[in-house]
Amino acid sequence: MNVTIYNEGRQTKVVLDGRLDTTNADQFQKDIAPLMEGADPDIEIDCEKMEYTSSQGLRIFLMLQKSVTGRGGKMVMKRMSPQVKEVFDITGFSHIITIV
Amino acid sequence: MEYKENTADYGLDLHCTSIIEEYRRMLPVLQKLGDLVLSSIRKCLDRNRILVTTVEGRIKQEASLAGKLELKGLKYNSLSDITDIVGARVVSFYYDEVDKIAALMDNIFEVDWENSVDKRKALGKDSFGYMSLHYVCRLPKSLYFDPDCPQINDIRFEVQMRTTLQHVWATMNHDTGYKSGVQIPQEYTRTLSRLAGLLELADDEFTRLRREIADYRRRTEQLFKDGDFNEVELDSNTFRSYLASEPFASLLRRISDINQAEIQPVNGMYYLPVLLKMGFSTIGDIERLKREYSDAAYQLAVHHFSGTDIDIISSMLALQNLCFVYLVDNGSGAAEIARFLDKVNGKSNYNFDAAARIFNAVKSLPYMKKKEKKKE
Numbered sequence: 001m002n003v004t005i006y007n008e009g010r011q012t013k014v015v016l017d018g019r020l021d022t023t024n025a026d027q028f029q030k031d032i033a034p035l036m037e038g039a040d041p042d043i044e045i046d047c048e049k050m051e052y053t054s055s056q057g058l059r060i061f062l063m064l065q066k067s068v069t070g071r072g073g074k075m076v077m078k079r080m081s082p083q084v085k086e087v088f089d090i091t092g093f094s095h096i097i098t099i100v
Numbered sequence: 101m102e103y104k105e106n107t108a109d110y111g112l113d114l115h116c117t118s119i120i121e122e123y124r125r126m127l128p129v130l131q132k133l134g135d136l137v138l139s140s141i142r143k144c145l146d147r148n149r150i151l152v153t154t155v156e157g158r159i160k161q162e163a164s165l166a167g168k169l170e171l172k173g174l175k176y177n178s179l180s181d182i183t184d185i186v187g188a189r190v191v192s193f194y195y196d197e198v199d200k201i202a203a204l205m206d207n208i209f210e211v212d213w214e215n216s217v218d219k220r221k222a223l224g225k226d227s228f229g230y231m232s233l234h235y236v237c238r239l240p241k242s243l244y245f246d247p248d249c250p251q252i253n254d255i256r257f258e259v260q261m262r263t264t265l266q267h268v269w270a271t272m273n274h275d276t277g278y279k280s281g282v283q284i285p286q287e288y289t290r291t292l293s294r295l296a297g298l299l300e301l302a303d304d305e306f307t308r309l310r311r312e313i314a315d316y317r318r319r320t321e322q323l324f325k326d327g328d329f330n331e332v333e334l335d336s337n338t339f340r341s342y343l344a345s346e347p348f349a350s351l352l353r354r355i356s357d358i359n360q361a362e363i364q365p366v367n368g369m370y371y372l373p374v375l376l377k378m379g380f381s382t383i384g385d386i387e388r389l390k391r392e393y394s395d396a397a398y399q400l401a402v403h404h405f406s407g408t409d410i411d412i413i414s415s416m417l418a419l420q421n422l423c424f425v426y427l428v429d430n431g432s433g434a435a436e437i438a439r440f441l442d443k444v445n446g447k448s449n450y451n452f453d454a455a456a457r458i459f460n461a462v463k464s465l466p467y468m469k470k471k472e473k474k475k476e
Contacts, residue, residue, distance in 0.1 A: 022409075055361075055412045062364065085450050086457065090404035092414025094445040094454075096366060 001050075003031040010040045017049040025056035032064060041073025048079035053087055061097055076100050101167040110166040116173035123165055123179055126255075130159050133252050134186045136244050137209075137237075141188055141259070144208050150201060153264045154191040160184060183215055183236045186257035191267045195307045198261050202233055205259050209237035212256060228296035230270055232262040265299040265306075330384030339372045342383050348418035351394045355401040355418060361411040368416045374443045378423070389422055393429070396467035397421035403461050420444070428462040429471070 001018035012035060020028055035043060043064065053061075061077070068075040076098045080088075088094040104110050107120045123130075138157040145152060160168075165185070169176070176182055190201050205211070215236040223229055236256050246252060262270065273292055276284070316337075323332045324341060332338050356363055380386055400421045414420075427437055437455035445451070462468060 055410050058410075058412050080450065082450070082453050082457075085454060087410065089441075089454050089458070090401075091410060091412060092366070092417035092420050093364075093412075094441075095370065095416065096364065096414055099445070099448060099450070 001028060003028060005031070005035070007040075011042045011044055012040065014043060014045045015049070016045065016047055019052040020050060020057035020060075021052060021054040022056055025054065025060065028057070029060050032060070035064060036067045038071075041068045041071040043068055043073065043075045045075070045077045046079055047077055047081070047084055050081065050084055053084055055091075058087070058091065058093055062093075065097055074098070101163045101170065103161070103163045104166075110170070112166060112169055112173065116166075116169040119169060119173070119176060119179050119182075120162065120166060123162060123185070126179060127159070129249060129252055130186050130255070132249070133239065133255055133257060134159050134188075136239060136252075137186060137188050137257055137259070140208055140239075140243060141190060141205070144204050145190070145201070148204060150192070150197060150204070152190055152192045152197075152201070154189065154267070156191075157186070157188040159186055180255065183212070183256040184258040186255065187260065188257065189260040189262075189267075192261070192263055193306075194310055195263050195303045196311075198233055198263060201261050202235065205235050205237065205261070208240075208243060209235070209259070210240045212236040212238065215256070228293045228300060230273065231266045231296070231300065232260050232270060235259045235261070263303050265303045269296050269299050324383075329387045330382055332383040334372070334376060334380055334382055334385065336369070336372060338383055339375075340369065342386070343368050347386070347390065348415075348422075351390070351397060351418040351422070352413075352415060354398050355405075355421070356413060358402055358405045359409065359411045361405075361413045363415050364412055365415045368419065370444065371416065371419055374423070374440065377443065378426070378440075389426055393422050393425045396425040396429070396462075396465055399465045399467055400425060400462060403465065424458050425462050425465070425467070428459060429468065434459045 001016060001020050001024050004015040004017075006013055014032065014035070018024075035041075045061075061075075065075045078100055080099060085094070085099065088097060088099060101110065107117050107124070110117065110120065112120065134157050138155060142155050145155065160182075165182070168182070179185065190205075192198055192201055212235075217234050220231045220233060223231070236258055238256055239253050241253050244252070269292075272295070276288070276292065320332055320338055320341065323329070324345070332342075352363060355361070375386065380389070397418060398421075401417070423440060424437065427440060432440075434452065434455040437458050438452045441451040441455055442448070
C-alpha cells in the first residue's frame with residue numbers, strides 16, 4: 001500500500017492507496033509513526049484509493065485517533081469505498097472512528 | 101474606614117486604640133491561625149467526602165476592625181473578646197449539608213456554644229433574611245499545639261456555614277447596603293426579604309430534589325437486584341447501571357468467538373436516545389429485545405465475519421446487531437436502518453448504502469427465513 005503524507009496549513013493529510021492488510025500493516029504503522037507526536041495533530045485520511053483494511057488496519061486507525069484526540073486534535077477518514085466502509089460497519093467501528 | 105499608618109489617626113479612644121495595637125502585634129499569630137483553620141476544615145471535608153462550593157477564610161482588615169470599634173468599642177475589653185477577627189466560611193450546595201458540616205466542625209474544633217448563633221433560627225417564622233450558622237470556635241490542642249505559640253489555642257475564630265443560595269443573598273445584601281452606613285429605603289428592604297424567601301424556597305426544592313433522586317436511584321437499584329426490569333424506566337441513570345452489569349456480554353462473547361476477536365471497549369451511552377426513539381421505554385424492553393433476537397444477532401455476525409479474518413470488534417456490536425434484526429423483523433426497511441445509522445454513527449452519505457446491505461443481510465438470515473416460512 002502506498003502512503004502519502006503532506007501538510008496543508010495546520011492539518012496533516014494522509015492519502016492511502018491499495019490494500020492495508022497483515023503483509024503491510026507493520027510498514028504502515030512505521031509510516032504514520034511521526035503523526036503520533038507533534039503540536040498540530042489534526043489529521044485527514046483520504047481513503048478513496050484504499051481497497052481494503054484488515055483488523056490490523058482498524059487497530060492502527062484506532063491508535064492514531066486516540067493519539068490525535070489525546071493531543072486535542074481531530075482525525076477524520078474521508079471518501080471510503082463501500083467495501084472498506086463495510087469493515088467499519090460490521091465491527092461497530094463506524095461509531096468509534098470519525099468517518100465523513 | 102480607611103487604613104491609617106498611625107493608630108492614633110483612627111480617632112478612636114485610648115481603649116480602642118490599644119485594641120488596634122494589640123491586633124498589629126498579634127497579626128502573624130492570627131494569620132497562622134487562619135491558615136490552620138482553613139486547612140483543618142478542608143481536610144475534614146475531604147475525609148468525609150462532603151463536596152462544597154467554597155471554603156474561604158479571611159483575617160479582619162485593620163480598617164474594618166477600627167470601624168467596628170468605633171461603633172461598639174465599649175463592648176470589648178480586649179482583642180480576644182472580638183470573635184470574628186479570624187473567620188472561615190464553608191458554603192455548601194444543599195441545605196441539609198449545613199447541619200452535617202456543623203457537626204463536623206463541632207468534632208474538630210472546640211465550639212464556644214454561648215457565643216455561637218444559628219441565624220437561621222433567629223429569624224421569626226414570618227420573616228425572611230440572613231440565614232447562616234455561625235460557630236465561634238477555638239483550635240483544640242489535640243489538633244495543633246506549638247509550645248512557642250500557646251496563645252493560638254486561646255484565640256477564638258468564627259466559622260460561618262451556609263448554602264450557596266444563602267451565600268448569594270448574604271453577598272447581595274451586603275453589597276446593596278449593609279455596613280454602608282446609608283439607611284436603605286423600606287421598599288428595597290422588602291425586595292431583599294422577598295428574594296430571601298424565594299432563595300429559601302429554591303434551597304428547599306434543591307434539597308428535596310436531591311433526596312428524591314437518591315430515593316429513585318435506591319429504588320431502581322433494588323429493582324435491578326430483584327430482576328424486575330419491567331418496572332425500571334429507561335433513562336440515563338438506569339441505562340448506565342444496566343450497561344455496567346454487562347447485559348450483552350454473553351452475546352458479545354459468542355460473536356467474538358467466531359474469529360477469536362478482541363473486544364474494543366466503548367461507552368454505550370450513545371445508544372440511549374436511539375433506543376428511546378425506537379420505542380423502548382423500560383430496561384425490560386431491552387431484556388426482551390435481547391431474549392428474542394440474540395440468536396438472529398449472532399447469525400448476522402456469522403454472516404458478516406465468516407470467511408474474513410476480522411478479529412477486532414466494538415463492545416457495542418451485540419446491541420448494534422440486535423437493533424438491526426429488531427428493525428427488519430418489525431417491518432423497517434433500508435430507510436429506517438439508514439436513519440438508525442445516522443443516529444448511531446452520525447449522518448453520512450454512506451449510511452443509505454450500508455443500510456441496504458444490512459437489510460439484505462438480515463433478510464437472508466436463517467432466523468428470518470424460518471419466520472417467513474411460519475407465516476406462510
